[in-house]
Amino acid sequence: MPKNSTSTPLTTAQRWAVAVTALAGMMVSLDALVVTTALGAIRVALHASIEELEWTVTAYVLTFAVLLLTAAALGERFGRRRMFVIGLALFAVASAGCALAPDVGTLIAARAVQGAGAALVMPLALALLGTAVPADRRSRALGVFSSVAGLAVPLGPLLGGAVVTGVSWPWIFWLNVPVVAVLIPLALTRLQESSGPPARLDPGAVALATAAALGIVWALVRGNTAGWGSAEILSTLTAGVLLAVGFVWWQRRATEPMLPMHLFGSRAFSAGNIAIFFEWGSALGALFFMAQFLQTGLGFSPARAGLGLMPWGAMTFIVPQLTGLLIGRLGERPFIVGGLGLHAAAMTWIALIAEPGLAYWQLVAPLVVSGIGVATALPATQSAALSSVAPAYVGKASGVYSTMRQLGGVFGVAAVVAAFAAGGSYRSPQSFSSGFAVAIGACAALSLVGALSGLATPGRRPLPPAPAGRAQEGEGRPGDGALAGERVAHRVGGDATVADPVAGP
Template sequence: MLLMFGAALGDRFGRRRLFTLGLLVFTGASAAAALAPGIEGLIAARAVQGAGAAVMTPIGLTLLTAATPPERRGTAFGIWGAVNGLAVATGPLIGGGLTEHVSWHWIFWLNVPIGLLLLPLVRLRMDESRAPGARLDARGTLLVSTGLFGIVFAVVNVNAHGWTSGRVLTGLIAGGLLLGAFLWHCSAHENPMLPLRLFRNRAFSGINAAGLLMFFGMFGSIFLLSQFLQNVGGYAPTEAGLRMLPWTGTAMLVAPLAGYLADRVGGRIVVVCGLVLQAAGLTLYALTISADVPYAVQLPALIVGGTGMALYFAPASALVMSSVLPAEQGIASGANSALRELGGALGVAVLGSVFAARGGYGSPQRFVDGITPALWIGAAGVALAAVAAALAPPRAAAPAAPAPARDREPAGV
């Protein structure tokens, strides 16, 4: 909900400064979560932690873009993707091990020394940057933040209350109306938070559509597959995390290669190949999954899907950032991050609803009956993402700077 707002704050007040603030908030909230005496305090600390992460996520990508020459950005994003892959691969293992053998509090305590170590490095090693003439759009911020909150609130309540429940329908309708008002605001004002002209760029609109669809299909499927390994395979959380490593850990090996290839042959073809492999991995899983399927039979699907995911992230980020002007890279990163997260939330809700309608947790066979059609829908979502990416131009070109308007008062604060 705050990803676009965090990006706008960085553009206005300085990206390094806001990244430092977000890191400080995240680190402090991690300590508060570890010290929480009950569930209410833990939820509040996690909300603050999420706000800090929402500031860091889009700004971090913008800082990396500003610090790297265009001809080397694919390689830089590949390294960035490998580091992210390391975090994704080791996070569940470390978190599961701490939960099983020590205490859940240490999941949050672990963030504190890392954050304290990073704070001086950010100050000393990162250069400050901002978008020239950036202004905060208070009305747009309010509309998009509350609209996304309504949509996300609705989808996270779908599995518990159903699509036709009052709270879900209220969230969807109110959120949709607020996002519609946000789009109208962006089209009618001089300096909106998100200039809609960005979406006239085929590279920008295509890769953002691909990101939303990819997160819808992939993360909805991963959510169910991790439960399959535990509920049907009988593995403990740490054991399930280890068996997901061929998927999650592949990024450490493939992401640098993906970045290198993006610099040499262009990002679009690498992104499309990655999405095709992801769809193939999910399709293979849907064809082979059963109540007694051995892990060795699942392994090819995990490797193919993981390779595809690793090929996607670095070139996709490079395409987004190269499709806009340097002054617009902050808000472009924020919009891309928001659409991805929205896609992931929708994927978990929709695929979870399909699972609940066709199967359940009553027995291994019931679980398989539910997850199989969900995987097919996930594969279809990722395949559509490949189509959206293929429609983008081979090499993104940033649009020309818009001509300054005359005799109009700028909107916003």
């Protein structure tokens, strides 16, 4: 009987690919959160208003989410490694611009450019990892990637508070420069160049995708401030949705689509993307309010609040590596459904016990359960979305996955803030705790929706014989169906199985 592929170790080149891409993923994820504990110092130093502070956070998320699909398309057209390195360089330059910003307007502009660099880095990191590691070992590599990149969630607030306290706020941005200085030569020497099928870049598709994402994200970011029923929000959200419909119509007619619609014929691909949307929305929404509850409700300092989240954060580093080893044997479904079910249960637990002066030890167990759940589901959603597509389309698939993750985060934070406003306020610890309980309950609901979407992930099944006349691997045309060479096979106990082949158009 052939050796079980899940026990086959990664090669040296594959380990380097995991290390470089995971470190880059952690860096860009970290900058979405590290600024949160520095806002007080930034307000004083740059005389910023509350709305300007909000834009210091959201400008990064906005360009990050809006440009992900475009960035993935650029990588497919001009080379994934080349555009990955350009994204790293742009991120470093923008980080220096943030650190040197003489006023808050310049800081917001630099943060927007930083988000554009991150949009190039994240999907192409996943694409480079997906092409460097064979499908039968990819779930293990994605587990490591998730562990390292997941460190950004607990480390962001903690690192931001520590740097601001120990040095000064510009150093949260200066730290990115030496990291990029190490990553760029490693990327050039340790990663192999790859690209998607030869195709021209479609300006119309790029414009529609960018404008659609901008309209939707703008509405989500501004909804709670401007009012969900305001003309600004209704018009931008409607425009975003209509432009998204136009983008789909455009892609279905294109001979060389920027996003082949046949990818969504894969149940695994679609379910993985829906699951990460709700998972990341629930996780970021919970983190947003947990850090505040520890300070407002329990009286913790910012640094102590960061430490208080470490039981949750430790799980996001440990668990994905274990999950990655098991996905190849059991498939993604049990990890998505079970992980998000655990997170939903933990959120419900916290919502039921939340009150001012709550003893911290009572939060430790649900924080650990939540961290295990989130960390269990994350590599499974990645595996479902990336391992179910042909190697030629992994770049486009990673762009969709990263976009859904960022949009889910924006949607989740907006949803739980609205839930908080309906149930409480910042007027007193009691009022805050009441709103916090409602917000955390909303996080539980989002996680349950993600778990239900995971049920749509197909079970593992025998690899069917290749249809006659189909193209071989690497020769697929955009728009082709389940090509014989494009199925991602896994060997489990000697039996070849496949994670939902890409369906035809």
